Amino acid sequence: MSDETFDVIVVGAGVLGVATAYYIQKNNPDKRILLIDRLSAPGQANTAMSAAAVRNMFASSTNQLLTDTSIKFFEHIQEEMGHELMFEKVGYLWLLGEEQFNHESVKLWMERMERSGVHFRVYNKEELKELIPGLNTDFSNDEEAELMNLREVAYGLFGADCGVLDPTRLVDFYYEEFKKISHVKPRFGVNVTRLLLEADPKLDLPGEPFVWQFKRVNGVVTDKGEVLRAETTVLATGAWANELLDPIGMNSLLKAKKRQLFVIHAQDKKDLLDLLYTKGFNELGCIPFVILPTAGAGGSVYFRPQLEEKGFWIGCGDKLGRAYDYVQTEDYANSEISYYELSLYPVLSKYFPAFADVKPVGGWGGGYSYSPDAIPTVYKENGVIVVNGASGSGIMKSDALARIADALYRGQPEAELYGGRKIPSDALSLKHRQVEPENVVI
Amino acid sequence: MSDETFDVIVVGAGVLGVATAYYIQKNNPDKRILLIDRLSAPGQANTAMSAAAVRNMFASSTNQLLTDTSIKFFEHIQEEMGHELMFEKVGYLWLLGEEQFNHESVKLWMERMERSGVHFRVYNKEELKELIPGLNTDFSNDEEAELMNLREVAYGLFGADCGVLDPTRLVDFYYEEFKKISHVKPRFGVNVTRLLLEADPKLDLPGEPFVWQFKRVNGVVTDKGEVLRAETTVLATGAWANELLDPIGMNSLLKAKKRQLFVIHAQDKKDLLDLLYTKGFNELGCIPFVILPTAGAGGSVYFRPQLEEKGFWIGCGDKLGRAYDYVQTEDYANSEISYYELSLYPVLSKYFPAFADVKPVGGWGGGYSYSPDAIPTVYKENGVIVVNGASGSGIMKSDALARIADALYRGQPEAELYGGRKIPSDALSLKHRQVEPENVVI
Numbered sequence: 001m002s003d004e005t006f007d008v009i010v011v012g013a014g015v016l017g018v019a020t021a022y023y024i025q026k027n028n029p030d031k032r033i034l035l036i037d038r039l040s041a042p043g044q045a046n047t048a049m050s051a052a053a054v055r056n057m058f059a060s061s062t063n064q065l066l067t068d069t070s071i072k073f074f075e076h077i078q079e080e081m082g083h084e085l086m087f088e089k090v091g092y093l094w095l096l097g098e099e100q101f102n103h104e105s106v107k108l109w110m111e112r113m114e115r116s117g118v119h120f121r122v123y124n125k126e127e128l129k130e131l132i133p134g135l136n137t138d139f140s141n142d143e144e145a146e147l148m149n150l151r152e153v154a155y156g157l158f159g160a161d162c163g164v165l166d167p168t169r170l171v172d173f174y175y176e177e178f179k180k181i182s183h184v185k186p187r188f189g190v191n192v193t194r195l196l197l198e199a200d201p202k203l204d205l206p207g208e209p210f211v212w213q214f215k216r217v218n219g220v221v222t223d224k225g226e227v228l229r230a231e232t233t234v235l236a237t238g239a240w241a242n243e244l245l246d247p248i249g250m251n252s253l254l255k256a257k258k259r260q261l262f263v264i265h266a267q268d269k270k271d272l273l274d275l276l277y278t279k280g281f282n283e284l285g286c287i288p289f290v291i292l293p294t295a296g297a298g299g300s301v302y303f304r305p306q307l308e309e310k311g312f313w314i315g316c317g318d319k320l321g322r323a324y325d326y327v328q329t330e331d332y333a334n335s336e337i338s339y340y341e342l343s344l345y346p347v348l349s350k351y352f353p354a355f356a357d358v359k360p361v362g363g364w365g366g367g368y369s370y371s372p373d374a375i376p377t378v379y380k381e382n383g384v385i386v387v388n389g390a391s392g393s394g395i396m397k398s399d400a401l402a403r404i405a406d407a408l409y410r411g412q413p414e415a416e417l418y419g420g421r422k423i424p425s426d427a428l429s430l431k432h433r434q435v436e437p438e439n440v441v442i
Numbered sequence: 443m444s445d446e447t448f449d450v451i452v453v454g455a456g457v458l459g460v461a462t463a464y465y466i467q468k469n470n471p472d473k474r475i476l477l478i479d480r481l482s483a484p485g486q487a488n489t490a491m492s493a494a495a496v497r498n499m500f501a502s503s504t505n506q507l508l509t510d511t512s513i514k515f516f517e518h519i520q521e522e523m524g525h526e527l528m529f530e531k532v533g534y535l536w537l538l539g540e541e542q543f544n545h546e547s548v549k550l551w552m553e554r555m556e557r558s559g560v561h562f563r564v565y566n567k568e569e570l571k572e573l574i575p576g577l578n579t580d581f582s583n584d585e586e587a588e589l590m591n592l593r594e595v596a597y598g599l600f601g602a603d604c605g606v607l608d609p610t611r612l613v614d615f616y617y618e619e620f621k622k623i624s625h626v627k628p629r630f631g632v633n634v635t636r637l638l639l640e641a642d643p644k645l646d647l648p649g650e651p652f653v654w655q656f657k658r659v660n661g662v663v664t665d666k667g668e669v670l671r672a673e674t675t676v677l678a679t680g681a682w683a684n685e686l687l688d689p690i691g692m693n694s695l696l697k698a699k700k701r702q703l704f705v706i707h708a709q710d711k712k713d714l715l716d717l718l719y720t721k722g723f724n725e726l727g728c729i730p731f732v733i734l735p736t737a738g739a740g741g742s743v744y745f746r747p748q749l750e751e752k753g754f755w756i757g758c759g760d761k762l763g764r765a766y767d768y769v770q771t772e773d774y775a776n777s778e779i780s781y782y783e784l785s786l787y788p789v790l791s792k793y794f795p796a797f798a799d800v801k802p803v804g805g806w807g808g809g810y811s812y813s814p815d816a817i818p819t820v821y822k823e824n825g826v827i828v829v830n831g832a833s834g835s836g837i838m839k840s841d842a843l844a845r846i847a848d849a850l851y852r853g854q855p856e857a858e859l860y861g862g863r864k865i866p867s868d869a870l871s872l873k874h875r876q877v878e879p880e881n882v883v884i
Contacts, residue, residue, distance in 0.1 A: 147645060148654045197763060203589065211785035212590045212737035215762050246766040251697055253814055255688070295654035320657050320824060321639060324688040326768040343653035372695055372814065372872075382762060430814075 006034045006184060008409070009220055009230040011192050011244070013037035014047040015167060015395055016387045017236030018174040019402030024234070024409050025181050034184045034228065036220075038191035043171030046238050046328075047395065049366025051261055051304050051315055052170075053289045054396035055092045055162035056118050059109040060438035062375055063393070064116050065423060070399035073418035074165060083173045086166035090305055091281050091288035092159045095128075095135075095351070097151030100293060105439045110157070123156035131280045132287070134271060134354045145350055149296040153351065158281065164289060164304055167395050174402075191223040195233065195384070197248040216383040217248065232409060234385045239328035239367030241388050250381065253430060254389050255324040256367045260335045262344070262360040264303075265311040271354035276305055276312070292351050297321075301347045314360070316344050317392075317441070328367035335363030368392040374441050376401055379429035380408040391441070404428060448476045448626060450851070451662055451672040453634050453686070455479035456489040457609060457837055458829045459678035460616040461844030466676070466851050467623050476626045476670065478662075480633035485613030488680050488770070489837065491808025493703055493746050493757050494612075495731045496838035497534045497604035498560050501551040502880035504817055505835070506558050507865060512841035515860035516607060525615045528608035532747055533723050533730035534601045537570075537577075537793070539593030542735060547881045552599070565598035573722045574729070576713060576796045587792055591738040595793065600723065606731060606746055609837050616844075633665040637675065637826070639690040658825035659690070674851060676827045681770035681809030683830050692823065695872060696831050697766040698809045702777045704786070704802040706745075707753040713796035718747055718754070734793050739763075743789045756802070758786050759834075759883070770809035777805030810834040816883050818843055821871035822850040833883075846870060 007028075010021040013035055021035045039045055056068045077083045100106060113120055125137050137153045139145040179186070196219045199209035209215045219229035235244060239256035246252075266272035278287040284307065291302040299317035306312060340360055349356040371377050371389030378387050378401055387405045390397055400417045407415035407425040414422045426432045449470075452463040455477055463477045481487055498510045520527045542548060555562055567579050579595045581587040621628070638661045641651035651657045661671035677686060681698035688694075708714035720729040726749065733744040741759035748755060782802055791798040813819050813831030820829050820843055829847045832839055842859045849857035849867040856864045868874045 149656065150654065205784075207780060207784045209763055210738075210788075211741060211743070211758055211760065211763070212592065212789050214591065214739045242766075242768070246697070246768070249699070249760070249762050249764045249766060251766050251812070251814070253695060255693055257691070296652075296656045299653060301653070316653055318653065318691070320691050321651055321653070322691045324684075324691060324693050326684070326688070338649060342649050346652075347654050370693070372693070 003227040003229050006228065006230040007031035008033040008232045008234060009228055010035045010234040010236060011220060012236035012238065013042035013175070013186065013188070014045055014236060014238055015043060015171050015174070015398045016238070016390070016401055017234070018042050018171055018178060019398045020234055020236055020387050020405040021182070022174045022178040023402045023406035025178055027406055027410060029181065032183050034230070035178070035182075035186040036190055036192060036228075037188050040188050042175045042186075043168050046366040047167050047171055049261070049364055050167050050395055051164075051313060052167040052395050053092070053162070053164050053304055055159060057092055057113060057120060057157070057159040057162060057440070058438060059105070059112050059440045060375065060436040061112065061116060062427070062435040063397075063438050064112075064118060065417065065421060066376070066397040066400040067393070068118070069417035069419055069421055070397050071161065073399040074170070076418065077173055083169070085169045085173065087163060088165070088284055088307070089161065089163040089282055090284055090286055092162035092291070093281065093288040094157040094291045095153045095293055096155045096157065097293045098154040100151060101155040109440050118159070119161050120157055120159045123158060125154050128153065128156045132275070132278050134275045134352055136351055136353055139350075148346060148350070150347065150350055151293040153293060158288065160282065162289065165395070170395065170398070192220045192244065193223050194221050195244050195248050196220055196227065196229065218383065232383060232385060234387065234405065236387045238388060238394070239369040241369060241386070243327050245386070250384070252377070252386060252388065253372050254369050254377070255326065256328040257318065257322060257324055257370055258332045258365050259315065259318065259368050259392065260339065260363055260365040262314045262335060262340045262363040263309075263311060264314060264355065264358055265309065265361050267310050269354070269358060272358065273310070275352060275354045276307075276310065292347060295347050301344050303348070314340070314344055314348060324370070332365045332367050335365050337363070373435065374438055375435045376428055377430060378404045378408065379426065379431070385409060445669040445671050447671040449473035449672060450475040450674045450676060451670055452477045452676040452678060453662060454678035454680065455481075455484035455617070455628065455630070456487055456678060456680055457485060457613050457616070457840045458680070458832070458843055459676070460484050460613055460620060461840045462676055462678055462829050462847040463624070464616045464620040465844045465848035467620055469848055469852060471623065474625050476672070477620070477624075477628040478632055478634060478670075479630050482630050484617045484628075485610050488808040489609050489613055491703070491806055492609050492837055493755060494609040494837050495534070495604070495606050495746055497601060499534055499555060499562060499599070499601040499604060499882070500880060501547070501554050501882045502817065502878040503554065503558060504869070504877040505839075505880050506554075506560060507859065507863060508818070508839040508842040509835070510560070511859035511861055511863055512839050513603065515841040516612070518860065519615055525611070527611045527615065529605060530607070530726055530749070531603065531605040531724055532726060532728055534604035534733070535723065535730040536599040536733045537595045537735055538597045538599060539735045540596040542593060543597040551882050560601070561603050562599055562601045565600060567596050570595065570598045574717070574720055576717045576794055578793055578795055581792075590788060590792070592789065592792055593735040595735060600730065602724065604731065607837070612837065612840070634662045634686065635665050636663045637686050637690050638662055638669065638671070660825065674825060674827060676829065676847065678829045680830060680836070681811045683811060683828070685769050687828070692826070694819070694828060694830065695814050696811050696819070697768065698770040699760065699764060699766055699812055700774045700807050701757065701760065701810050701834065702781065702805060702807040704756045704777060704782045704805040705751075705753060706756060706797065706800055707751065707803050709752050711796070711800060714800065715752070717794060717796045718749075718752065734789060737789050743786050745790070756782070756786055756790060766812070774807045774809050777807050779805070815877065816880055817877045818870055819872060820846045820850065821868065821873070827851060
């Protein structure tokens with residue numbers, strides 16, 4: 001088999017891979033770009049498993065910039081380009097206990113959102129009770145709630161510009177646009193097994209590359225034994241980053257963590273239907289994406305309204321007690337019903353009794369790819385562009401991250417994001433990182 | 443088997459483990475401290491594999507403080523306490539090319555050492571040639587050297603307070619001192635297979651801990667099925683940190699990397715003996731620990747003089763091209779002779795022709811535990827104290843790191859290092875890290 005040569009190889013056709021392929025092709029129309037993925041179609045791995053909620057409600061100005069510009073682009077796609085993303089502005093509603101609300105980190109969060117013009121409003125307990133009659137805000141004399149370290153809801157923080165979308169449709173948009181202008185047929189069902197690290201320049205000696213040589217990645221090798229060469233290799237491999245980067249001595253600093261979603265149907269359940277069709281928050285007349293107060297040290301239970309299937313997706317931001325993994329394993333796909341029953345359900349049904357005695361009709365798991373600061377990593381080193389580490393916010397930041405990757409490809413010092421705002425191209429790099437730390441991590 | 447209970451369990455009896463056990467016991471004389479290691483004696487894993495060179499020549503004031511105080515304590519042990527460490531002040535000699543010497547990072551390094559009172563002097567090429575006649579400083583018309591990206595030596599940076607020691611003797615010191623005051627017999631040949639993460643408080647429900655519970659580590663489980671409980675678990679597990687921390691969802695941010703040393707004997711080889719017994723640098727009348735100029739992108743070849751065995755240990759700081767690993771694997775123990783022959787030998791023999799045609803008589807490998815910034819990590823979270831991430835400088839910083847771990851154990855805001863200098867106890871933590879970045883990494 002003889003080597004094949006491209007200008008760019010993009011490994012991974014999740015949302016970050018297809019968006020990056022699209023922007024590089026758009027801004028470098030003559031380049032031959034190969035998009036490659038081990039699954040049979042784009043967006044089939046963790047992108048498809050996402051809760052796909054999008055918010056600009058961050059404390060870090062870096063995160064605000066990445067999400068705000070991406071979300072505005074999603075609106076542009078849907079409203080002006082006519083590509084339906086099922087982007088629904090249901091809003092985000094954070095339910096907070098008294099202590100949480102008064103915590104310095106929440107004050108800072110609100111200050112920073114105000115400073116940056118991120119729209120949000122605060123509801124007090126009475127307003128919340130009036131809007132959501134099914135919300136239980138009274139845990140007095142509830143020993144169970146006390147044992148469970150649950151905090152009474154005292155305030156709600158609501159962001160009207162946030163919402164949910166269909167991640168598959170977003171992938172489709174970038175993928176179809178890429179295909180229109182691409183010169184190379186994407187390849188699916190092909191697994192990249194290693195990066196082609198070679199001496200630069202090559203001396204054609206056996207055993208190369210040696211310590212005393214400069215080195216760069218000149219493409220990839222696949223499980224079919226193909227050697228695919230390119231001047232630039234883009235890695236958008238999410239929770240599998242270490243598999244390719246560690247062997248050549250590039251430390252991505254990323255780790256995988258399993259996250260699950262459980263599906264609850266509201267059909268024929270009056271209390272749940274009432275909750276789903278809660279009025280007063282948005283034009284859709286439905287409950288927003290809701291984040292419950294943090295329970296224990298375990299993270300926050302949240303739910304996403306699903307108007308199409310008349311129900312909810314329930315999830316949780318697992319912290320201590322949920323393993324980090326070197327790379328995502330196959331068992332991530334399975335949801336653990338006991339986890340729903342023992343860890344999520346008791347919390348959920350305490351705040352929203354409408355969920356009591358209702359069982360999930362299904363569920364699934366996927367992998368988050370965590371960076372140390374939970375802010376994405378985008379950088380170019382040794383012929384490789386890494387777009388990763390979105391830590392669960394990859395969909396809501398995808399457009400910005402892909403534009404940054406393209407700016408790096410073109411050697412531009414700044415990336416221009418949708419709407420004209422700019423960010424240094426190395427702001428998300430590991431070596432010259434310039435990000436504002438985030439303290440609002442679900 | 444019923445559970446056993448201690449106050450502290452220290453997992454890992456490498457230099458960081460034994461030193462930490464010693465200081466915690468010394469400052470908490472009544473506490474029952476169990477030291478446990480999967481090998482048959484202390485200091486048998488990576489500590490024993492180290493080049494055990496110690497230097498205070500760092501650019502980061504954090505590293506300067508950690509090494510300077512530790513090295514002064516080693517002198518104290520040897521000179522005043524009469525415990526022989528084979529600590530020999532041979533000095534460190536960094537050989538630098540013209541461009542390297544004039545690089546901003548080296549200027550900064552020298553400025554910072556001057557500011558901190560770290561003793562060093564600069565030799566120019568003529569002075570070096572006179573002191574070390576066997577040093578080749580002339581690569582003009584040497585096409586091989588050019589192909590190999592070798593830089594002509596133009597300057598030497600020499601630190602007289604640096605040296606080498608016997609890591610096993612250092613481990614012995616801490617271990618013997620610990621045993622004198624310890625109440626619990628250390629256990630060897632026992633592998634800790636997992637940390638005991640439990641709900642806090644426990645509700646004694648099946649499936650605990652749940653998301654909504656607070657959690658802490660209450661000890662360890664061993665490969666013999668023992669449950670060993672303790673209020674505090676110290677992890678000094680080096681390149682195996684992820685094995686225990688990842689499963690409970692604590693991200694150490696560490697990765698292992700293999701490093702090798704090769705043994706060259708000088709006996710009966712006049713040129714090598716002349717090199718070994720180079721006069722003028724130290725009172726021992728031998729060549730210092732020498733670091734060659736960085737070749738290519740591969741890192742620096744270095745050698746350590748071995749007076750006792752009349753020879754040298756040769757090593758290299760592998761960068762791009764040498765894998766990072768999730769945890770150290772068994773094959774780290776093996777040295778790769780082709781690596782010596784193809785990567786180290788060509789560089790070494792070009793600068794020091796005395797090494798030409800001499801083959802190593804042996805070699806071994808060990809694991810570095812790299813932190814993202816190559817500065818150690820010491821922190822207390824969830825009942826666990828982690829002492830790790832020394833990134834190859836664990837021996838030279840061991841005394842300071844162990845004192846910091848003890849300060850964390852006692853809840854002290856500051857740790858007092860040898861000689862009375864202080865450092866905030868959380869300075870090396872992941873969450874409140876206050877370190878000066880290092881740019882001098884071998």
